Amino acid sequence: MRFPEEYVFSIMDSLVIRGTMRPKDLKTRIFLDGGDPEETREIIRLLGFLDGQTTNPTLISKNPRARYHLERGEKFTREEILDFYRETVREIHELIPEGSISVEVYGDLLTFAEEMLRQAKEMFSWIPNAHIKFPTSREGLKAAEQAVKNGLRVNLTLCFTQEQAAAVYAATRGAKRGDVYVSPFIGRLDDRGENGMDLISHILKMYQKGDGHVMVLTASVRKIDHLLFALKLGSDIITLPFNVLKEWCERGLPVPQVDYVYHPGNFKNIPFKEVDLTENWQAYDIRHELTDKGMERFSADWNGLIKA
Numbered sequence: 001m002r003f004p005e006e007y008v009f010s011i012m013d014s015l016v017i018r019g020t021m022r023p024k025d026l027k028t029r030i031f032l033d034g035g036d037p038e039e040t041r042e043i044i045r046l047l048g049f050l051d052g053q054t055t056n057p058t059l060i061s062k063n064p065r066a067r068y069h070l071e072r073g074e075k076f077t078r079e080e081i082l083d084f085y086r087e088t089v090r091e092i093h094e095l096i097p098e099g100s101i102s103v104e105v106y107g108d109l110l111t112f113a114e115e116m117l118r119q120a121k122e123m124f125s126w127i128p129n130a131h132i133k134f135p136t137s138r139e140g141l142k143a144a145e146q147a148v149k150n151g152l153r154v155n156l157t158l159c160f161t162q163e164q165a166a167a168v169y170a171a172t173r174g175a176k177r178g179d180v181y182v183s184p185f186i187g188r189l190d191d192r193g194e195n196g197m198d199l200i201s202h203i204l205k206m207y208q209k210g211d212g213h214v215m216v217l218t219a220s221v222r223k224i225d226h227l228l229f230a231l232k233l234g235s236d237i238i239t240l241p242f243n244v245l246k247e248w249c250e251r252g253l254p255v256p257q258v259d260y261v262y263h264p265g266n267f268k269n270i271p272f273k274e275v276d277l278t279e280n281w282q283a284y285d286i287r288h289e290l291t292d293k294g295m296e297r298f299s300a301d302w303n304g305l306i307k308a
């Protein structure tokens with residue numbers, strides 16, 4: 001017996017609603033942004049799939065087991081906190097052995113590239129599916145350039161401008177597609193009244209003139225509309241906090257159609273710039289206040305876990 005096509009599709013849709021399969025028209029990879037393996041477990045249960053996870057020092061500092069220690073007045077030694085990060089990442093790896101897991105080096109404003117690279121090599125050995133996160137700062141890019149030459153996969157984080165994304169492209173030239181991610185932080189641009197989603201759209205457009213070796217990973221997502229618009233724009237990857245992923249699931253994993261319109265509210269537009277991708281990375285203007293602030297916040301949250 002043959003069922004009419006509409007009937008088959010409605011069964012498929014209800015399976016999607018129960019979160020047991022990936023929507024058929026979803027091309028973007030979906031990552032969880034978090035530092036708690038329990039959330040990873042729950043998201044896999046709800047969605048039925050997960051393509052990867054991003055972590056960072058702030059997210060690790062929010063891990064309930066780390067909080068439990070801190071609340072009892074038990075801070076970690078430097079060695080213990082690194083062991084804790086490694087064990088957390090290994091637990092996540094067990095849950096998504098095929099997915100990518102981003103692990104971030106410690107980098108404050110005084111950390112040199114050599115030190116970031118040393119940490120990166122160690123972290124890369126923790127699990128077979130790591131991408132190592134470096135800040136999109138001068139030292140971070142210098143370290144990432146070397147990391148890629150050493151065969152490491154990288155994720156350049158705290159990206160707030162097209163020029164920074166162009167520098168990521170230039171610093172990692174020659175790497176294979178999938179080995180390099182750039183993470184534009186849209187929520188933090190929204191926070192200061194600029195339309196963060198413009199940055200995703202501009203970087204994707206700028207990269208069309210390149211060789212495609214850098215994948216755009218939309219990060220600092222705060223709401224479901226960030227997700228929907230990033231899907232519509234064709235971001236390669238989107239990393240989402242637990243609550244937004246859960247809401248997406250509760251709504252039946254919608255994938256926006258051509259008529260979807262994103263409303264940025266009163267945010268100021270970020271204008272597109274013609275940026276040439278053929279320069280050396282050092283030629284781009286990569287300074288951004290939010291990158292520095294982000295590095296300060298990550299390092300402060302990490303240091304808050306450590307015994308004085």
Ligand code: G3P
Pocket residue numbers: 033054056059185187188219220221239
């Ligand atoms: O993936 C980046 C993310 O963890 C930062 O998010 O909300 O602190 O800007 P947020």
